[in-house]
Amino acid sequence: MSGEGLAFEHRPSDSPFVERVWRSRSRATTTMISVARAHWDFVFWEGPDGVHAGIQGPESRASRAPVPPDSEFVGIRLALGARVRGLSMPSLVDGFLELPVEGRWFRLGADRVRLPEFAAAEEFVAHLVRKEALVVTDVADASVPERTRQRRYLATIGLPQRTVQQIERANVAAIRLRDGDGLPSAVAHESGYFDQPHLARSLRRFIGPSATELAGGAERHEPLSLLYKTGPRDDRYRPGHD
Secondary structure, rough: EEOOOOEEEEEEEOOEEEEEEEEEOOOOEEEEEOOOEOEEEEEEEEEEEEEEEEEEEEEEEEEEOOOOOOOEEEEEEEEOEEOOOOHHHHHHHEEEEEEOOOOOEEEEEEEEEEEOOHHHHHHHHHHHHHHHOOEEOOOOOOOOOHHHHHHHHHHHHHHOOHHHHHHHHHHHHHHHHOOOOOHHHHHHHOOOOOOOOHHHHHHHHHHHHHHHHHHHHHHHOOOOOOOOOOOOOOOOOOOOOO
């Protein structure tokens, strides 16, 4: 994906702990529209003021976010259920946690970890799993009562499952509109929305741009954060959830 002043390159991953690996370069832009997402990211960037590292938590709604200009970024989006040991995921929702950097290393709790490269993201994550700094919870465990599973889901993901499904549905609809895959009325119907106003409210809440702006291209709105087609393993929206 690319927008004026902000360009993304991204790839899927064969690691069960990684949802997506991305990198980006900012030019003159200073803001973007950050779309809602259930996953959290490790984010590393280097700009005129040095090297930075942090954790970008899940985002419950679309928002305008600052973009450090003239910087290069590497991001690792973690699979649903992965979390940093000792961190509360609900407290990270709509937030950013900066991590201390020492040269080409950063601190994650008591561990000193080397900054990862785009091509070696999986090795970086595997190292954290071996160190037990990164743990994974099965949020789809059907062996526990439904109320217990929902509490575990919220504690692990940071967002209720219903909100995650709404975000995924809006993501799919936005990509279809952006790619010209159907008129808004057809996208609304085929995505399980009641009508176009229902779709419009969802896009405004979770994506930012309207259906018309998405169909019009990047020149019609601020650059968007990473928005991509999900794969078969993702928790896709299923009709019947709103």
